[in-house]
Amino acid sequence: MSPKDFRDFFLENMLNFLWRQWSALGVLGEARTADPWAIDPEPMILFTLEMGRYEPRLFDEMLDWLVVNGRWIDIQRLRGILRQKDPEVIQLTGTIAALLTQKGTERKWQNLAKFCKIKMWEDSISARPLFFDKDGKPHPMADKPDLSFLSCGFNRPEVEVRGLTREVPITAQSTIRFLLRALFGVGSRAECLVYLLTHDGGHPAEVAKAIGLSIRGTQDALIDLSRSGLVLTRVIGKRKIEYWLSHERWWEFLSKGSVTEIRKPIWINWIALYSGLSKVWAAINEIGKEGMTDYMRSSRLRDSLDEVGNEFLKSGLDVPPIPGRDVGSQEYEKAFENFIAQVFGAK
Amino acid sequence: MLREEIESVLTALGEQLEGLAPEPVEILVCGGSALNLLGFIRRATKDVDVIAYVHRNADGKVSLIKADPLSPELREAARKVARDFNLPENWLNAGPASALDFGLPEGLMERVITLSFGKKLIIHFLGRYDQIHFKLYAAVDQGAGKHFDDLLALQPTAEELEKAARWSMIHDVSEVYKQTLQRLLIHLGYEDVAERL
Numbered sequence: 001m002s003p004k005d006f007r008d009f010f011l012e013n014m015l016n017f018l019w020r021q022w023s024a025l026g027v028l029g030e031a032r033t034a035d036p037w038a039i040d041p042e043p044m045i046l047f048t049l050e051m052g053r054y055e056p057r058l059f060d061e062m063l064d065w066l067v068v069n070g071r072w073i074d075i076q077r078l079r080g081i082l083r084q085k086d087p088e089v090i091q092l093t094g095t096i097a098a099l100l101t102q103k104g105t106e107r108k109w110q111n112l113a114k115f116c117k118i119k120m121w122e123d124s125i126s127a128r129p130l131f132f133d134k135d136g137k138p139h140p141m142a143d144k145p146d147l148s149f150l151s152c153g154f155n156r157p158e159v160e161v162r163g164l165t166r167e168v169p170i171t172a173q174s175t176i177r178f179l180l181r182a183l184f185g186v187g188s189r190a191e192c193l194v195y196l197l198t199h200d201g202g203h204p205a206e207v208a209k210a211i212g213l214s215i216r217g218t219q220d221a222l223i224d225l226s227r228s229g230l231v232l233t234r235v236i237g238k239r240k241i242e243y244w245l246s247h248e249r250w251w252e253f254l255s256k257g258s259v260t261e262i263r264k265p266i267w268i269n270w271i272a273l274y275s276g277l278s279k280v281w282a283a284i285n286e287i288g289k290e291g292m293t294d295y296m297r298s299s300r301l302r303d304s305l306d307e308v309g310n311e312f313l314k315s316g317l318d319v320p321p322i323p324g325r326d327v328g329s330q331e332y333e334k335a336f337e338n339f340i341a342q343v344f345g346a347k
Numbered sequence: 348m349l350r351e352e353i354e355s356v357l358t359a360l361g362e363q364l365e366g367l368a369p370e371p372v373e374i375l376v377c378g379g380s381a382l383n384l385l386g387f388i389r390r391a392t393k394d395v396d397v398i399a400y401v402h403r404n405a406d407g408k409v410s411l412i413k414a415d416p417l418s419p420e421l422r423e424a425a426r427k428v429a430r431d432f433n434l435p436e437n438w439l440n441a442g443p444a445s446a447l448d449f450g451l452p453e454g455l456m457e458r459v460i461t462l463s464f465g466k467k468l469i470i471h472f473l474g475r476y477d478q479i480h481f482k483l484y485a486a487v488d489q490g491a492g493k494h495f496d497d498l499l500a501l502q503p504t505a506e507e508l509e510k511a512a513r514w515s516m517i518h519d520v521s522e523v524y525k526q527t528l529q530r531l532l533i534h535l536g537y538e539d540v541a542e543r544l
Binding site: 295296298302 | 355358359362363366427430431
């Protein structure tokens with residue numbers, strides 16, 4: 001496979017994957033997903049901001065979803081994840097936050113826009129196209145650009161929010177986060193519970209790292225939750241307090257039925273995983289450049305895929321193993337393709 | 348690793364360094380990999396032994412700097428190559444770097460065979476004469492085995508062995524070492540050299 005074909009293959013898989021995830025949240029009408037994991041909207045938004053630049057329709061459907069379902073978004077968490085991102089993603093996040101401030105009534109978008117410290121563009125001439133063709137060629141400049149985007153340095157046609165997105169279908173499976181946010185409010189409590197419902201237990205630092213919130217905030221939330229008597233504590237080792245809950249009791253309640261009937265969602269650290277996929281995408285774009293040898297192409301892919309593969313490995317999902325040390329550099333691209341197709345490809 | 352694989356691995360190391368090292372890395376290498384690559388032997392070897400960094404000042408004057416520890420960029424490049432070629436983690440190591448403490452054979456840098464692996468990696472492989480020095484020392488230290496076989500493959504002359512023996516005795520001044528060295532030389536058929544020590 002040529003570097004270009006390889007790039008196309010990855011992009012197509014990622015876009016299909018994102019369409020599938022957003023559809024499960026109500027984009028373009030509700031679609032049930034067979035994916036066994038709990039969807040995580042905050043890192044997914046940021047990854048869609050990157051990849052959606054190659055699929056304007058997906059980008060705009062996400063904006064539509066945010067207008068309809070934006071109340072579910074945890075801004076504090078989004079800010080935490082944003083800290084790891086490059087300036088372009090932060091600028092783009094600030095841009096859509098400013099747009100959502102105009103479209104909606106929630107102050108939280110204004111706060112996010114402020115956090116992003118959007119760089120305002122004085123002149124429209126130096127703005128760059130927001131969207132690209134799938135082969136990476138920038139879209140031509142729009143004659144009637146969207147002024148919100150233009151003021152932030154991005155040229156794109158006017159945003160048309162149609163509000164066709166449906167409400168998030170709330171289930172105890174892939175949209176368990178939304179169910180818990182509905183019950184406990186958007187914030188650290190709901191996020192801690194997603195973690196505890198998908199793990200045997202966890203101490204505050206471990207939970208905080210996984211959910212992308214501060215240790216202090218997570219610890220406070222866990223302490224508050226434990227006051228209910230439904231989140232329990234136990235001492236592990238010398239002084240480490242671990243929080244846990246009775247899966248049977250909680251799942252029976254959350255699934256509104258017998259615990260034996262529900263398929264519990266799988267936890268995946270999407271913050272780490274989407275960040276890993278961003279790195280894979282950056283690596284793929286780099287290896288497409290002329291002058292890179294076959295060996296360096298496969299080595300760069302290994303660098304980036306190690307992170308992605310490790311996250312899937314930790315999830316316990318039945319996925320093909322990431323190509324390991326036994327796979328020579330000549331066979332690596334093929335093994336990489338198989339991994340991507342099987343993990344992210346449409347089911 | 349045989350010769351072809353050593354070449355591939357060192358080429359890969361050079362390519363990795365292009366993205367990691369700001370300046371070209373120049374190293375001095377001895378051991379089985381060097382002998383393989385230069386065609387003196389043909390046996391599998393599992394590592395590449397680095398003695399020193401070769402530093403050139405503005406006037407082109409060469410100085411050798413002990414390679415232990417390996418620099419962070421060289422270690423990182425080696426780690427990636429180990430992963431990509433399924434090699435042991437320490438395939439590139441500074442095991443023989445301590446040889447620099449007591450001095451290397453005189454004029455060594457005039458006899459090295461220099462190869463470039465891309466723009467960022469230059470390797471100076473010890474020449475045959477200096478390899479005899481290192482292999483004799485290792486063979487005395489470790490007895491019969493790969494070093495002894497390598498020494499035989501280098502077909503040293505009596506004069507070369509005597510010089511190598513005298514050099515090795517600077518590195519280990521013990522009487523036990525001297526006796527073992529003499530026994531080895533006798534075993535090789537060089538009683539006269541052994542007697543002269």
